[in-house]
Amino acid sequence: MAYSEKVVDHFNNPRNMGSFKKEEDGVGTGIVGAPECGDVMKLQIKVQNDTIVDAKFKTFGCGSAIASSSLATEWLKGKTVEEAGKIKNTDIVQELNLPPVKIHCSVLAEDAIKAALADYQKKADSK
C-alpha cells in the first residue's frame, strides 16, 4: 500500500512536534490510544484569550497516525476553542487521502483534539 504524498510529507517533516509543560497556564493535554493497539497520540494546545496560539504533538504509531496528528496541530493553531471542537476526523481523512484501513488514525486525532480541549476546559474551570 502506497502512502499519499501528504502523509509522506507530514511524516518526513512533522509540524509542531514536541511538548509543552503540562502544568503550564493555558495548556491542555490529550493523550489517547494505547501501546498494545499500536497507536498513542499526545496532543497539546496552548490557549490565550480563548484562541489556540500554539499546538504540539508526539505520536507512537504508523505513518498515517503521525501525519494525522501533525496535520491536527497545523489546523488547531489560530482557531478559537469553539472552532477547534468542530474539527472532524472526516476532514483529516479527506485532506490526507487516508485509505479505509487508516481511518482509525483520523478518529484518534479527533479524539486527541477533544481530549486536549476537555483538559484545557477542566483546568480553566478549576481556577
Next chain:
Amino acid sequence: MKFPIYLDNHATTPMDPRVLEAMLPYFTEKFGNAASRNHAFGWEAEEGVETARKQIAKLIHADAKEIVFTSGATESNNLALKGVVEMYHEKGDHIITSSTEHRAVLDTAKTLETKRGVKVTYLPVDKFGMVNPEDVRNAITDKTILISIMFANNEIGTINPIKEIGKIAKEKGILFHCDATQGVGKVPINVQEMGIDLMSFSAHKIYGPKGIGALYVRKKNPRVRIAAQMDGGGHERGMRSGTLPVPLIVGFGKACELCEQEMAADAARLSVMRDRLHATITKALEEVYLNGHPTERLPHNLNISFAYVEGESLLMGCKEIALSSGSACTSATLEPSYVLRALGVGAELAHSSIRFGLGRFTLDEEVDYAAKKIIETVTKLREMSPLYEMAKEGIDLKTVQWAAH
C-alpha cells in the same frame, strides 16, 4: 549499492541466474509434456523432471520417488493434512500442531476442525518460540493420526527440535509432517535421521521460481499414503494430478542442487553478517529486544523489537530497504503478529518488531547501510514518541490507564 535494498528473503528470494539459465530451454525447444510417453518431446521433458526430482531428493536425503510436485508449500501443507486425515480417518481423528505454524497449516487445521470434526491440539511454544518435544508426547492420544510441526519459523527463525519430535512420532507410530519451507536449502535437513514422514517446501524461498513446491511423502518404514485432493490424470503416483510445469520443476531442481553445494558457505557468511547487524544496532540503541532463539535460529534471520517505536512507521522511515514488521497496522484486525504473541511478547513490543531476512545476494555494504538507517530512524521516531518521553520521565507505562480504542 543499488536501491531499494532487499532484506525480506523470508517472503521470497530473487531467482539465481544459474536457475534461470537451466529453465530457459524448457520454455521453448524442450516444451514437451512430461506425461507424453510416445515421442521424443515427452521423453525430453520427462528426463528434465526426473533429473530435478533427484536433485531435490538429494538435498533432503530422500528417494526421488518420494517427491510429489505441487504449486507451492501452501498446497503441500493442505495436501499433507487433508490427505492424511482423509486416508486415515478410520484410525483416528486427532492432529497435533503448534500455535506458531504458518497460516497454511493453521487454517487447514481449522478447516478440518469445522468441516470434518477433526480434533486439533495447538501446542504452545516457549519464550524463544520453540516446541517442547515432551509436550508433543503428552498430547498424543490413541486417536492421534498426525503430528505437524514446522522446521523453522518464518518470522522469528527459531528452529524446532525436529529430530526429537520425529523420534517420539516413530515410537508411537504416528505420522510426522514438517513444514520446512523456511529451513530447506538454508540448513541441513535429513528426513531419515529426523524421522520426517511428510515434508512441505517450495522453490521460491531458495532462489528458485515461484509456483512450484513439493511434498515429500515417505515410501517405506512406514509407507505413507495420502488421499489426493484434486481429481485428474493421476500424476505424481496418484497423489497430485495436473500437467507438470516442467520449466519450474527444472528450476526447482537446479535451485536445490545449488543449495546443496553452497548452503554451508552461505549460512556461514550470512550468520556473521546477521550477527554484525544485530551488534551494531544494539550498540547504538537502548531497549532493543531479540525475538526468537539466540542460537537455535536460521542463519539469515534477525527479528528485533525497538521499544517505543511502531514498526510500520519504522518501515516508512526506511523505505529504501525492503523489510517486514510484526506490526499489523495495515491489517483489518489491527492485531499484531500472532507468532510474537505466542512467545509472550507484549502487544506493544510486537507492534515494534522488524524482521530482517538476509539472502545469498545480500552484500556487506547493504547490511551496514540498513543498520545505519535503522539506527537513525529509530532515534528520530523515539524523539517523536510520547511513550519514549514518558519512559524517560520515569513513568512505568504498564501502570498507565490507557484509553483503548
